[in-house]
Structure formats: C-alpha cells, structure tokens
Amino acid sequence: MNQHNQSFSGGVFHPSIPGGRAGAEITINRGEIIAYTQCDGQPVFSIPINQCQLDLGGASGRMLFCRTPDGQLTIFSEDKHFAQALDLHSGGLLGNQINTLKRAVRSESKKLGFWILASSLACALILFIGYFAMLWAAKATIASLPISIDEKIGKLALDSMDVGKRLDSAHPASKLVQSIVDKLQPHAAIPNMKFKVIVVEDPQVNAFALPGGQIVVFTGLIREATSAEQIAGVLAHEMSHATLRHGLQSVSQSLGIVAAIQLFVGDIGGLVALGAQIAQQSILTSYSRTSETEADLEGARMLHAAKIDPQAMAEFFGLLKEKEGDIPDAIAWISTHPQHSTRIENIKNHQKSFPATQYEPLDLNLKEAQEAL
C-alpha cells in the first residue's frame, strides 16, 4: 500500500470555521498533517509534524488529537491506523509522545480489565452465597411444614409404584422386620411418626424409605443378613431418612427453591402430586451423599438408644463391600452413595462419642424368617 496516499476520516477545530468545527479527510505528506474540510469554501488546514502535540480523548477514548503549540488548530481522527501512520512519517519525532499515549491506553484497559474481573468475581460470590442461603432457607421451610405432607407424598408415591409382590404382614419375615421397627420407633427423632414396613419379594439386597415413614424392605436383604441386628442397622438408616425428611429436601431441590417457598406460603395440593412423582423417580434411588451420611449417623444414634450395637450397621456395610466390592475411588467420589469403607469408618468414629452402654442382643429368630422365604 502506498503510505503517502493513505487518508483518514476525522475533523478540524479552528476559529475560522463557522461553528468552530468541521469534518475532514486527513492525509500525511511531506512532514505535514493536512486536513481537507468539506465545509463552505473547502479550506485546507495543516500542522507540521515537528510542531504537533498529541493527545487522546473523545467519546470512545481512542480519538487522536494533533494540536499546534498555540492550541488554535486541532486536527483529529479516530482511525486506528492514524497513529501508526503518524509514527511512520514523523521519522521518530513523535515516537515518545505516541509511546506515552499507548502506555496510557494500556493502563486504562488494564484498569478496565481489573474492574471487569472484580465485578464478575463479586457476581459469582453473590450467586454462590445466594445458592447456599436458598438451600438453607428450603431446609428451614421444610422443618416448619407438618409431617402430614410427608405422609401424603409417601402414600401417593407408594400407591403409584409397582414395587413387586408384597409379603403378608403375618409372614415371619414381615413380623421380624416390624418388631425391629417397633423397637426402634420410640427413639426416632420425630416421636409421632408412624412407621409401616412392607416386605417385597425381590432378590435385591436393598431397602428404601418413603417420606412420612413407609419403609420397603426387599427379601434379598433379609436373606443376606447374618444377624437381626444388621437388619436393624439398615432399618435405623432408612427410618432416619424419613425423620430427617430427606425426601422433602430432595423434592424441594428438584422443584426448585420457588416451590419450597410456595409450599411455605400455601398452594400445597398440586405440589404434593408433583412431589410424589419426583420422589418415585429420584429420591428413592439416590439421596445426596450428605443425606446418606446424615442418615448413617442418625441411624447409629437410634440403634444406640435402643440398646442395639451400631456396629451391626457397619457390619452390614462390610458385608455389602465383600459382595459388591468397593467402588473405585474416582467413581465413588461422584456417585451419590459414600464408599462403604468411609461409611464404616464414620459409624465407628461416631460411636465413640456415645456414652458406654451394655448392648443387648435382639431376641428374634432370623433363621426362621429366612427359612420361610
């Protein structure tokens, strides 16, 4: 490109122009900055480069002003190549001035960058705090709701679920499980919660609690257990889910905070149905890791209070660990259930905080129940 023919759009300030200002096409030629105006008479203005004083400004902050030393004439342009061309044509005369301006621009953009970073960090912090504040608010809201909501959600969820073949309540296995629940019930965190056990024929070694106190136990679990205390351990864990109201917490997290607030304010009917649906899909299969740990510890407390050795719960996890093997660490970290070994450790540590008690073995015939299955 021929540098001498390069022209930049800009303007001129001079007292001789009507209104003091006119738009102009600017070129740099033979050591002069020349502005060809478009106003009446089309006057031409020029500033020798060696007398030029540079300044930055304008609405964008990137407009380059060239002034005569007396300040009478100013030629300006916002073209980003203008400064470059000036530097090139000045033969180093304006180098210092241009460098000073460049530094000013750089420090300003650095300052801007700092503010952008600082404000985005502040936004992130507010969001972060807001999220936990809302979780806390949801928890507090749930604590203030009546248990009847848990019961409604639990009942609806169970009614619409196909759990499998239920054992008769007169079945020895059902009787065994119910008598353990009856023993644990007085020590539950919510004294008036009605616990009801349903034993379902299924080879899975599993049990789950529904909001409101209904507990489903699979026959696989009863078969695998080596002592009634182990079953008591699992039941205490599941009962704790119900008394700690983890079901409603998951519902509120799934429905969002808005729904939790709506629950608090009123309009419960529709939410109960929706809650039941969500309960079925998510809660029962996976509570959060925090909820699982909470239920472990609360379960251990219940067992201790009922004079059943909480060690049985740890024992059962040990049994599961033997059967399933521990989940590889990396996966366990993201999976919802804590590692069996971590759970055993937690229960053992928690047990140390309890006052020493003489634990009593359960007077129940597990063998008979297992044989009846």
Next chain:
Amino acid sequence: MRHEMLCQPASTAVQFKLDQGESLTCEVGAMIAMSSGLSVQTTSKSRGGGGGIVKGLKRMFSGESFFLNHFTAEAPEQTLLIGPTMLGDCVHHAMRGGTVIVQGSSWLASSPDIDIDTSWQGFTSAFFSGESMFWVKCSGQGDLFLSSYGAIHCIEIDGTYTIDTGHIVAFEDTLKFNIGKASRSLIGSFLGGEGLVCKFQGQGKLYYQSHTPPALGALLGPKLKPK
C-alpha cells in the same frame, strides 16, 4: 429547507419550509401539522436505503422508535410543524462532518443525509449517569434538531466541564465523559444532593437540559393513587 422555532422556550415547535424534492427525517409521532403537498414514508431505514431492521432494533435500545418518518415535499413551499413529546425546548445543530452523540429520545429530526445509528456507552456510564446504555449516534453533514425536557443550553467546552447526571442532551464525539463524585468526598457528594456527576473532557459542543424527566417522576410517583 428553512426552519423557525415557534413558541420558545417552554413548548417549542419547529416549523420547516420545504421546497419541492426536499425531505426531512423525523422521530415517529413528532409531526404536529403539515401542508397537503408532503408525502410521508415510514421505514426502519434511513432515506436512501441505509440501515434496515438491525438499525431499527438498535434504535429501540437507545430509546428511540424502530421506525423513522421521512417527510418529502412534492410541491413547492410546503410547511411542516414538528414538536417533542415532553414540554421543552428544541435546538438546531449544524453538522459539518463528524459525529454527535445524542441521549436516547432527544433526537427529534435531521436532514436525510445524516446517518442515525446507535452507539454503546458502556455499563458504568449507564448505571451511574442515569442515562441509557445505548445512545443515538448522528454523523454526516446537515441539520440536526434536538429536543429537551425544560430549557436547552449549549456550551463550547475546551478543557473540562461538569454536568449533573441525567441532564445530558447531546455532545460531540470529540468530548469524553467520565462519571465522578461532585465533591471531593463521596459522602459529601450525596449529602449535597448532587451524588454522581458527569465530567466532560476535551474540545467540542455539549447540549444540556434544565430539567430531567426522572426527577418529575420521582416527585409525582409517590403521590399517585394505585390503580
């Protein structure tokens, strides 16, 4: 095209005399009266086809309308009367190249050769100046008519000048403005009722208005009965 300001300054209207073939681009709804030999064309484009939907949308962001009205005289000696929405003054600014940045809603009319675009003024300006985030950018050569709420004043700045937030009508792009405190201490600034101010720097024209619509709103709002 000749123009005359009528009923200045409280309820100014601008009267134009247009010769055959001359035209004027106006804000939508600005027309008060006109003679029968004028044709009106409403588009989102500038006259001559520049712009279009995108520019129209950008204009909406700045507080102007999506559409523009182009009035063209089809007979000699036509009269057109236009006025602003709010009570206040109008001013004529002769553009000889260069750019004028106009606060949204203050642009009233301009010659068809003037390009009307929107420019981004940044978050800080918008949050603290009480102005819009987008401004109307008028560039080219011709006549530009601005409206204000209350009286309008023009000042030739050469150096620095301070103006209260919300009072800016328009300024030439050779001026730069920053938001700053009115007095040295921030508390003093607020106690003095001035709070934050706009500090202009550079050389160029600045138009400002004597009153601000939000001030009226703040005064009236609490006294209005809820519906």
